[in-house]
Every structure is written in C-alpha cells, then in structure tokens.
Amino acid sequence: MLVSDSDSKITPLYEEHRRAGAKIIPFGGWLMPVQYTSISDEHQAVRQAVGVFDISHMGQLVASGSGSAEWLNRMLTNNVARLEIGGGQYTFLLNETGGIIDDLIVYRTADTEFLLVVNASRTDEDVAWLEQHLPAGVQLENRSAERAGLAIQGPKIVELLKLMLGSDVALPARNQLRDFTFEGMLLSIARTGYTGEDGVEVFLAAKDAPAIWNAVLEKGKPLGLKPCGLGARDTLRLEMCYPLNGSDLTPEHNPIEAGLGFFVDLKKGDFIGRAVLQQAKDNGTASKLAAFVMKGKGPPPRPHYPVWVGGARVSEVSSGTLSPSLNQGIGMAYLPTASATIGSEIEIEIRGQKFPAVIEKKPLYKKS
Amino acid sequence: MSNVPDDLFYTESHEWVRVEGDRARVGITDHAQAELTDVVYVELPKIGTQVEARGQIAVVESVKAASDIYAPLKGEVVEANEALSSNPALVNTDPFGEGWIFVLKMSAPDDVKQLKDAAAYRASIG
Numbered sequence: 001m002l003v004s005d006s007d008s009k010i011t012p013l014y015e016e017h018r019r020a021g022a023k024i025i026p027f028g029g030w031l032m033p034v035q036y037t038s039i040s041d042e043h044q045a046v047r048q049a050v051g052v053f054d055i056s057h058m059g060q061l062v063a064s065g066s067g068s069a070e071w072l073n074r075m076l077t078n079n080v081a082r083l084e085i086g087g088g089q090y091t092f093l094l095n096e097t098g099g100i101i102d103d104l105i106v107y108r109t110a111d112t113e114f115l116l117v118v119n120a121s122r123t124d125e126d127v128a129w130l131e132q133h134l135p136a137g138v139q140l141e142n143r144s145a146e147r148a149g150l151a152i153q154g155p156k157i158v159e160l161l162k163l164m165l166g167s168d169v170a171l172p173a174r175n176q177l178r179d180f181t182f183e184g185m186l187l188s189i190a191r192t193g194y195t196g197e198d199g200v201e202v203f204l205a206a207k208d209a210p211a212i213w214n215a216v217l218e219k220g221k222p223l224g225l226k227p228c229g230l231g232a233r234d235t236l237r238l239e240m241c242y243p244l245n246g247s248d249l250t251p252e253h254n255p256i257e258a259g260l261g262f263f264v265d266l267k268k269g270d271f272i273g274r275a276v277l278q279q280a281k282d283n284g285t286a287s288k289l290a291a292f293v294m295k296g297k298g299p300p301p302r303p304h305y306p307v308w309v310g311g312a313r314v315s316e317v318s319s320g321t322l323s324p325s326l327n328q329g330i331g332m333a334y335l336p337t338a339s340a341t342i343g344s345e346i347e348i349e350i351r352g353q354k355f356p357a358v359i360e361k362k363p364l365y366k367k368s
Numbered sequence: 369m370s371n372v373p374d375d376l377f378y379t380e381s382h383e384w385v386r387v388e389g390d391r392a393r394v395g396i397t398d399h400a401q402a403e404l405t406d407v408v409y410v411e412l413p414k415i416g417t418q419v420e421a422r423g424q425i426a427v428v429e430s431v432k433a434a435s436d437i438y439a440p441l442k443g444e445v446v447e448a449n450e451a452l453s454s455n456p457a458l459v460n461t462d463p464f465g466e467g468w469i470f471v472l473k474m475s476a477p478d479d480v481k482q483l484k485d486a487a488a489y490r491a492s493i494g
C-alpha cells in the first residue's frame with residue numbers, strides 16, 4: 001500500500017476503507033480505495049444488485065447571491081436558467097479557447113443558490129478560475145473540506161433507500177436533488193451517477209460520513225451490496241462511455257469533439273468558450289472522441305497506447321480496460337473525424353504489436 | 369494468509385520455481401495473484417526464447433494494470449501454458465498448479481540456490 005505518500009489527502013472514510021481491507025492508491029491528490037475484493041466482483045455487484053463508492057474526494061462548491069444564475073450561465077456551457085429548485089444538470093467549465101477545464105454537475109438548491117460537484121483533481125483549479133471571474137454580488141464557497149459524498153448505484157437502489165428512509169419515501173426523479181433526514185443526519189440525495197445504473201449520489205457533512213457509510217453497508221448486506229473502489233468505478237463508467245476528466249476530457253479538447261454537445265446551450269447567450277464551440281458545431285471538428293471494442297482475444301487496451309489507422313499513427317488511447325460485462329477489451333480515443341465513424345477499423349499498438357479494434361456506437365454496454 | 373508451498377523456490381518479484389530435473393517450471397505466487405486480482409490476460413513467452421535471469425519474459429494483466437513477469441533463472445523457454453490463453457483466471461484459482469506460465473531449460477541449474485526458499489519468501493511478504 002502506498003500510504004507513505006504524505007502529500008495526499010484522505011477522506012473522512014479512510015479508516016473505514018482500511019478496516020475493510022481495501023487496496024489504497026493515490027488518485028488526483030487523494031488516497032482512495034481502488035478495490036476491496038476484486039474489480040470484477042464489485043463491477044457485477046453494481047450491474048446486478050447495488051454498490052457504494054466513497055466520492056468524498058469530489059469538490060463541493062456553493063455559488064450564491066442575486067446574480068449567481070446569470071454568472072454561472074456565463075461560466076458554464078449548459079443553461080442553469082432551465083433548472084427548477086432541486087434540479088441538476090451535467091455541464092462544462094471551459095477556458096477561453098473552448099478547452100475543457102472541468103466537467104461537473106450543477107444543482108439549483110435555492111432560487112439564488114447552486115451546488116457545483118466537481119472533479120477532485122480539478123477542485124483547486126476550478127475555484128481559482130471561478131474566483132478570477134467572480135462579479136460583485138455573487139459568493140463562491142469551497143465546502144469540500146467539511147463535506148463528504150457517497151455514490152450508491154445499482155438496480156436495488158430503491159429497495160435499499162426504502163430500508164433506510166422508510167417504505168413510503170418519495171425519491172427524487174432523475175437528475176433531481178432533495179434533502180432527507182436519517183437518524184438526525186441531513187442527507188442531500190441526488191438521482192445521479194457515473195455507472196449507467198439507477199442510483200444516487202448522497203452529499204452530507206464530513207462528520208456524518210462514517211455512520212452513513214456503515215448504515216449503508218449494514219442495510220445493503222441482504223441485498224448483495226458491496227463497497228466498491230475506483231477500479232470498478234472506471235470499468236462501469238467506461239462501458240457507458242462516460243468521459244473521465246484528465247483522460248478523455250482535457251484543455252486540448254472541447255465538448256463538441258468529445259461528442260457531448262448535448263450539454264452545451266449555444267442559444268442561451270454568451271459564455272466563456274462559446275465562439276469556439278459555435279464554430280466547431282457549424283464547421284465540424286478535425287477529431288472526435290470515439291469508442292472502440294477490440295476484435296478477438298488479446299491484451300486489454302490501456303491509456304496512452306498508440307492508435308493506428310491505415311498504417312499511420314493518429315493518436316493514443318484516452319481510456320481503456322477490459323470490460324467485465326462484455327469480457328472484451330474496450331476503450332476511447334480521439335480519432336480523425338473520418339475514422340471516428342461506426343464500423344471503422346483501427347489498430348491499437350500494445351507492446352510493439354498491433355491489435356485490431358472496431359469503432360462502435362456509445363454506450364458500449366446496453367442493459368438487456 | 370497466502371499459501372507458500374515448501375517444495376518451491378521464489379524470487380523477489382513474486383515468481384515461483386519448481387525444479388524438474390534440468391528444467392524449471394515458473395508461475396506467480398498466491399500472494400502475487402491476490403495482489404493483482406482478476407487476471408484477464410497473460411502474454412506468454414515464445415518457445416525458444418533465450419533469457420537471462422531477471423529478464424522480462426511475460427506479462428500478466430489484471431483489469432487495472434499490466435505487470436511484467438521476470439525469468440527467475442537464465443535459460444531457454446521450452447514450454448508455455450497455452451491453457452492461459454483461453455482461461456487466464458487459472459493464475460488466480462490455481463497459481464501453483466494449472467496456473468503455471470512457462471518452463472525454462474536452465475543454463476546453470478546451480479543458480480537455483482540463489483533463489484529464496486519458502487521460509488525466506490514467507491518472511492519477505494510478511
């Protein structure tokens with residue numbers, strides 16, 4: 001275990017992870033569980049029953065004040081004006097050239113108050129960028145240190161929450177956030193996730209995290225719930241082709257190239273990066289983020305492996321793994337747009353040898 | 369607690385060696401497979417490959433990462449476990465048996481003495 005990395009931060013659940021025998025790795029400046037028993041077992045628990053992940057490393061920022069909605073609309077690509085109180089949306093924070101600083105979910109928690117849930121490794125950068133653009137009348141608070149988060153994901157989520165919160169509990173609809181009380185502790189529960197399964201993300205006070213984590217483990221046990229690490233989180237999201245910041249999303253690429261134009265509102269008025277995205281939408285982009293599946297048996301593709309098309313090296317794998325659901329190597333890569341079409345054949349270079357792969361439609365995993 | 373059979377020799381890098389005359393059968397230890405978990409692919413060495421002791425010779429891949437396997441001794445690869453091509457999980461389920469990876473014809477069988485015995489390996493993995 002790499003616990004000697006003293007610069008890394010730990011979440012309020014670190015001791016629970018160690019007690020559960022998790023393998024701990026440094027990730028985005030944090031010491032996080034990569035797995036408890038096995039990535040495949042944890043992956044299947046989420047696909048077939050339910051699993052719980054510690055997402056306390058994610059940043060939680062609160063923007064408030066009378067001008068907060070208008071300001072966020074100038075900073076983010078999606079349209080916060082469309083959010084009712086309790087509503088959430090996936091959105092991007094861009095630089096001036098349309099490159100992606102971060103992808104995040106913004107929730108409207110009150111008329112002029114918003115919660116931004118951002119990537120752990122980008123939290124400081126996001127705060128710096130947002131503060132640099134902060135107008136009078138809007139406050140931005142970084143609550144990450146005093147807050148924790150759990151993702152509870154899988155088809156048995158409703159059953160689990162009824163066991164915890166009562167059988168008559170009215171759960172929030174997809175992308176909605178609502179407050180609940182469990183044994184005197186306040187839980188903000190959002191119907192969101194990063195796995196492709198029904199599920200929730202729970203935001204709570206850091207001091208309450210161990211009690212809630214253990215209650216989830218206990219109540220979930222008869223349902224087959226497992227604690228899950230970052231390993232399963234990565235295989236689950238990649239089967240769904242959900243992008244990972246820092247790998248699939250970087251300042252060198254914009255959301256149109258990433259195939260995520262659905263989360264960009266070009267009609268809402270000006271926002272940072274808008275001109276570049278308008279041009280990308282009108283004229284097309286030179287490259288596209290494509291999903292591929294390896295053909296036949298072979299080693300799994302991994303990040304940074306070279307990608308070849310028609311005898312030329314064109315890029316590298318941005319995300320790759322062995323899909324536990326498909327039992328096949330899968331991945332994503334930015335490709336020249338002509339090669340990014342469904343059915344196109346590419347080659348992945350692995351330890352000096354080229355292995356064939358084919359571009360497929362996203363998501364790569366479809367629930368049967 | 370990991371299984372460490374008494375009749376085998378071991379390396380720092382968690383390979384085991386079973387001496388069979390002038391040949392050495394090689395795999396990875398129970399401790400190593402438990403650390404890796406979920407072996408999904410094994411890149412076997414080619415028959416006839418000449419390798420130095422501690423030379424990189426095979427690759428074992430879990431869902432999360434690719435790990436190099438090193439030759440415990442100098443020699444020539446004379447067998448590779450083709451069963452791992454269709455069932456790499458044998459490395460997890462039977463690391464000292466069906467999960468063997470390759471067989472070396474040893475150039476210098478006496479070098480086995482430089483490997484760890486079971487007690488020394490057990491001590492090294494705590």
